Amino acid sequence: RPPILLLSRRLYPSAASRLPQAIIMGVRKCGTRALLEMLYLHPMIQKAAGEVHFFDRDDNYYKGLEWYRMQMPRSYPGQITIEKSPSYFVTPEVPERIRAMNASVKLLLIVREPVTRAISDYTQLRANAATASPSMSTSPTKSFEQLALFSNGSINEAYRPLAISLYHNYMHRWLEVFPREQILIVNGDLLIEDPVSQLQKIERFLGLEPRISTENFYFNETKGFYCLRNETSDRCLRETKGRKHPRVDALVVSRLRKYYGEHNQRFYELVGEDLGWPE
Numbered sequence: 001r002p003p004i005l006l007l008s009r010r011l012y013p014s015a016a017s018r019l020p021q022a023i024i025m026g027v028r029k030c031g032t033r034a035l036l037e038m039l040y041l042h043p044m045i046q047k048a049a050g051e052v053h054f055f056d057r058d059d060n061y062y063k064g065l066e067w068y069r070m071q072m073p074r075s076y077p078g079q080i081t082i083e084k085s086p087s088y089f090v091t092p093e094v095p096e097r098i099r100a101m102n103a104s105v106k107l108l109l110i111v112r113e114p115v116t117r118a119i120s121d122y123t124q125l126r127a128n129a130a131t132a133s134p135s136m137s138t139s140p141t142k143s144f145e146q147l148a149l150f151s152n153g154s155i156n157e158a159y160r161p162l163a164i165s166l167y168h169n170y171m172h173r174w175l176e177v178f179p180r181e182q183i184l185i186v187n188g189d190l191l192i193e194d195p196v197s198q199l200q201k202i203e204r205f206l207g208l209e210p211r212i213s214t215e216n217f218y219f220n221e222t223k224g225f226y227c228l229r230n231e232t233s234d235r236c237l238r239e240t241k242g243r244k245h246p247r248v249d250a251l252v253v254s255r256l257r258k259y260y261g262e263h264n265q266r267f268y269e270l271v272g273e274d275l276g277w278p279e
């Protein structure tokens with residue numbers, strides 16, 4: 001194929017919707033959108049619009065693989081199609097369903113320090129609740145501290161934003177179905193600070209030529225995050241990505257970090273990597 005085809009997203013007759021060869025399987029609030037948009041800087045990547053939720057929602061799953069394929073963007077042979085649906089990670093049926101589609105699919109799991117992830121999740125739920133019923137936005141909502149801890153001071157382990165950060169509880173199911181080498185762990189905290197380091201690791205994992213570099217990013221002081229640059233435009237992610245978090249009591253943060261310590265160790269052992277999260 002002449003190299004010009006590789007550089008262009010123009011569609012050629014061989015372009016067709018194809019099932020994804022790689023999936024961002026989670027974790028919610030760890031930078032799944034940033035990761036997908038950043039990978040899309042690579043000319044050999046095509047991305048599904050929105051979140052497809054094929055494997056985790058029965059009403060979609062039973063529409064069949066042909067329906068799933070039709071949700072995918074057009075791509076030409078050799079390109080890699082990627083979709084992201086963060087709830088795949090926590091839904092029990094999903095690993096087996098993905099294997100049934102393609103046992104050699106490549107999986108990307110982006111994780112963040114668990115307490116930061118939980119606070120980000122809380123911040124999003126609170127923002128969504130305010131949008132759903134605007135009258136609520138003037139009345140006080142419960143603080144993160146109130147939801148994360150019972151009044152006797154013990155940790156509310158069933159609180160969903162805390163439970164989702166117990167990564168090992170979900171990860172073991174994936175490793176029962178997929179070999180470890182088929183899953184790449186992406187460090188979501190590093191994706192914020194130094195996106196190129198994580199993206200180069202992913203290019204190697206996906207067998208892509210290295211194309212993403214520091215030239216593809218600039219730090220936007222107003223947003224406080226890196227924004228994306230390609231030949232034609234500069235753009236930041238939407239304002240729902242990179243929200244200001246509420247200030248959380250330092251004692252609560254350190255209690256929670258201690259609580260996650262042992263769970264994080266279990267996750268490190270499962271994946272054979274130490275993410276170095278503070279305890």
Ligand code: A3P
Pocket residue numbers: 027028029030031032033034086119120121123191192225226227237240241242243244
């Ligand atoms: P916060 O909004 O809590 O800061 P997801 O897309 O999985 O919902 O993840 C959202 C998170 O992506 C944001 O959480 C933000 O920290 C993170 N993120 C990573 N890189 C980003 C970037 N370049 N711009 C905006 N947000 C980014």
